[in-house]
Amino acid sequence: MLFSIKIGDLYSKECNLVKPYVKPSKDEPARWFICSAGDVFVTENGNVPSGPMASLNFPDLSQYTVVYLGELRERPCYLIVADLNDPAFVGGEFVPLRSLLSVHDEEQFAMAGRARQVMDFINQHRFCGRCGARMQAVDWELAMHCQQCNHRCYPRVSPCIIVAIRKENALLLARGKRHKQGVYSVLAGFVEPGESLEQALAREVHEEAGIEVCDIEYQLSQPWPFPHSLMMGFTAQWQSGDLHIDPVELETGDWFAINDLPDTPPEGTIAHRLIEIAIGKAQQE
Secondary structure, eight states, X not given: OOOOOOBTTBOOSSOEESSOSOOOOTTOOEEEEEEETTEEEEETTSSOOEEOGGGTTOOOGGGSEEEEEEEETTEEEEEEEOOTTOXXXXXXXXXXXXXXXXXXXXXXXXXXXXXXXXXXXXXXXXXXXXXXXXXXXXXXXXXXXXXXXXXXXXXXXXXXXXXXXXXXXXXXXXXXXXXXXXXXXXXXXXXXXXXXXXXXHHHHHHHHHOOEEEEEEEEEEEEETTTTEEEEEEEEEEEEOOOOOOTTTEEEXXXXXXXXXXXXXXXXXXXXXXXXXXXXXXXXX
């Protein structure tokens, strides 16, 4: 067993529910997000398993941690925390979470991202960071509680800004050191303690590109499970300064004409959407 979680007076021998809204029954049609480290189990069609537990040839789930995640298209969703590349799950394979973007199902990717973050939260909070005692799951919210010192922990969410910057009919794109070869994206960075989103944006842009921006407009957000970010997306316009790409953070970067862009992040990512919005703004002028 990976580990047992006792939830107040609720304890199930068949499955350990961290958020005990509903106990999955064998004939309940559901979506199953089976996570192992940074991977998720998919069937041959590239989607997560879906259907009643009894029809999916699952192993005995009493040996796994199972968590109710919510609903997706009127079907309940469950996280199953599996061992590394667990051979007990058949009829598919474990693939990197990012690969779900290629299925072009943003809702499924978002729920898989939630599953990954919940799994990380559980695995990283087995013991209290204050006194070292074993943590227990709270039965009415997604939290872990220490009965010994009353320390309570919630899933970590790290706010980030991401911004598409335009200079007339050109976009500022850069390639990070961990980006896929040849792929350029917009600038992004974490919000530091005490900063507003606008202050974080101005600081990150100046640190990474050496320029000042204006006309900052919020556009949209996206939870991003690598590892636990909440991306808040903006567009902005170049105001002043010559481009100086930070070699510590980035490999390269430049202004690219909107009709001659390099490879950029795929559909389903906030970066892709921000680039589309920035191009639309340029074409309207």
